[in-house]
Amino acid sequence: RKEVEQDPGPFNVPEGATVAFNCTYSNSASQSFFWYRQDCRKEPKLLMSVYSSGNEDGRFTAQLNRASQYISLLIRDSKLSDSATYLCAMIIQGAQKLVFGQGTRLTINP
Amino acid sequence: EAGVAQSPRYKIIEKRQSVAFWCNPISGHATLYWYQQILGQGPKLLIQFQNNGVVDDSQLPKDRFSAERLKGVDSTLKIQPAKLEDSAVYLCASSLEWSSVGETQYFGPGTRLLVL
DSSP: OOSEEEOOOOEEEETTOOEEEEEEESOTTEEEEEEEEEOTTSOEEEEEEEOTTOEEETTEEEEEETTTTEEEEEEOSOOGGGOEEEEEEEEETTOOSEEEOOOEEEEEEO | OOOOEEEOSEEEEOTTOOEEEEEEOOTTOOEEEEEEEOTTSOOEEEEEEETTEEEEOTTSOTTTEEEEOTTSSOEEEEESSOOGGGOEEEEEEEESSOOTTTOOOEEOOOEEEEEO
16 A cells, blocks of 8 residues: 555636545554645645644645544645646654655646 | 755656755745655655655665755755666755644656656
């Protein structure tokens, strides 16, 4: 079983819609969680960290469910510019490295 | 503030040839990472340096890959000899320090390698 799993998509949604995707992890010792955004042929950039209490940044909301071992990203009022691949990542306790999921490709259609 | 610099941006080689990539991290960043990102997958850590020491190279194919960061600043990653399955984007990233709570990693633009 992979350490981190994401639905690769693609997700095609109309502009203005709300879209959400999850990322599941297998190691309960995972301790820090992140969402990265990667545009086509570009490098990943940190979108937001995911806190235990959940956090929001504008139209983006990230949540952590430790009991079910997943994190989620919700995008409200989606814009064309939100089209990208969204990568979840986490640090496993005791391992000094960031482990990425395979990414979820999102396309916002006009 | 200048970002992470990488060169070359693109490289095409034939299998069994050698190739080297260069990375210059953000000034003052002690931790440097090399990732391999195969098409359709997330980045996979190959090696992590803290200053000029290796912290983690557990996923580096050491029979063909090598990396160094001799002066604790810039770094080179080498593949010798290359295989078809090495075709990928090689991303360099840096952060101020390593932190278990996740010091932000800043990625360079990557080197896109195609092995024919």
